[in-house]
Amino acid sequence: MSHTQTPVIVLGLGAMGRALAAAFVKAGVPTTVWNRSAGKDIDLVAAGAVRAASVAEAIGGDGLVISVLLDHASVHEQLDPVAGRLAGRRWLNLTSTAPEESRELAVWAREHDIEFLDGGIMAVPPMIGEDGSAIFYSGSRSLFDTHRGVLELLGSAEYFGADAGAAALNDFALLSSMYQMFVGFFHGAAMAGTGGMSATAFAQRAVPFLSAMVQGLPAYGQVIDSGEYAAQIQHLAFQQAALDAIVRASRDAGIATDTLEPIAALVGRQVEAGHGGLAFARFIEELRRAPVVATEPEVRH
Ligand code: NDP
Numbered sequence: 001m002s003h004t005q006t007p008v009i010v011l012g013l014g015a016m017g018r019a020l021a022a023a024f025v026k027a028g029v030p031t032t033v034w035n036r037s038a039g040k041d042i043d044l045v046a047a048g049a050v051r052a053a054s055v056a057e058a059i060g061g062d063g064l065v066i067s068v069l070l071d072h073a074s075v076h077e078q079l080d081p082v083a084g085r086l087a088g089r090r091w092l093n094l095t096s097t098a099p100e101e102s103r104e105l106a107v108w109a110r111e112h113d114i115e116f117l118d119g120g121i122m123a124v125p126p127m128i129g130e131d132g133s134a135i136f137y138s139g140s141r142s143l144f145d146t147h148r149g150v151l152e153l154l155g156s157a158e159y160f161g162a163d164a165g166a167a168a169l170n171d172f173a174l175l176s177s178m179y180q181m182f183v184g185f186f187h188g189a190a191m192a193g194t195g196g197m198s199a200t201a202f203a204q205r206a207v208p209f210l211s212a213m214v215q216g217l218p219a220y221g222q223v224i225d226s227g228e229y230a231a232q233i234q235h236l237a238f239q240q241a242a243l244d245a246i247v248r249a250s251r252d253a254g255i256a257t258d259t260l261e262p263i264a265a266l267v268g269r270q271v272e273a274g275h276g277g278l279a280f281a282r283f284i285e286e287l288r289r290a291p292v293v294a295t296e297p298e299v300r301h
Pocket of ligand 1: 012013014015016017018035037040069070074077078097121122124125
């Protein structure tokens with residue numbers, strides 16, 4: 001079946017849902033759209049999408065059902081009432097859900113005889129359908145293979161296996177790296193700002209420096225995978241001295257050290273444990289033995 005003959009039903013027309021639906025419509029894929037509040041489908045309908053007034057109406061026709069809602073709770077809120085009608089159908093969830101939530105959706109889908117694929121979108125809405133857009137998938141291999149042509153309209157498509165949580169795990173691992181990088185930039189911009197540099201000027205310097213630094217990631221990866229942490233240069237004791245100095249410099253500049261101090265403390269623990277002469281990449285061992293968190297993190301919407 002060519003992708004232009006595979007109808008899709010997009011549930012959720014936030015910024016991401018609209019971008020996904022627009023990419024389908026642009027490619028000539030028969031596209032039905034639904035959103036909780038009215039008014040978000042006007043451009044899509046003008047471009048050829050079919051408006052559905054309810055979830056039940058949207059899934060009434062044939063096609064791959066795609067949920068792009070806010071979170072795990074909103075997926076259940078919308079799909080629980082129509083579970084019976086989804087029996088025998090194919091469902092792709094592109095709502096960001098934590099790995100355990102994706103696995104829960106897979107179990108729920110199996111209980112209702114629904115074929116399920118989960119996805120993690122590694123792109124922002126303007127990137128959808130453009131070079132650089134990537135989506136991770138896990139769950140039903142058959143659904144992935146059958147609809148790959150349609151999925152590739154959105155960006156590159158990579159399948160991570162039958163474990164429905166695998167795409168979300170890898171998605172969130174990359175997002176974790178991203179958030180800590182951005183926070184690092186914010187900290188640096190705050191420091192440089194106390195010396196009179198604008199954040200814009202700081203960014204102009206940060207981009208080439210950080211771009212050069214990320215070239216070292218594959219080498220860190222190899223060291224971690226080998227478990228051989230012998231260091232030629234810049235061992236953990238060196239990093240401890242550097243981090244302690246950066247913490248002092250931040251304090252002297254009147255900048256909060258809340259994000260930096262935990263990093264210095266984790267390096268310090270490795271040094272105290274006698275690993276000061278080993279490679280910085282051994283930092284990961286401190287994360288791998290993280291204490292169990294006793295309370296659930298507060299969830300904000
Ligand atoms: P938006 O905040 O733009 O839109 C949220 C969408 O969820 C709206 O369509 C909203 O409907 C709907 N919604 C929220 N709660 C409910 C509910 N209880 N029942 C029905 N619909 C509900 O978010 P995005 O479109 O950007 O994101 C959608 C998903 O895509 C999220 O899970 C997000 O993490 C993921 N994603 C987004 C990226 C991005 O850069 N934007 C990147 C990667 C993933 P209404 O209009 O009625 O409020």
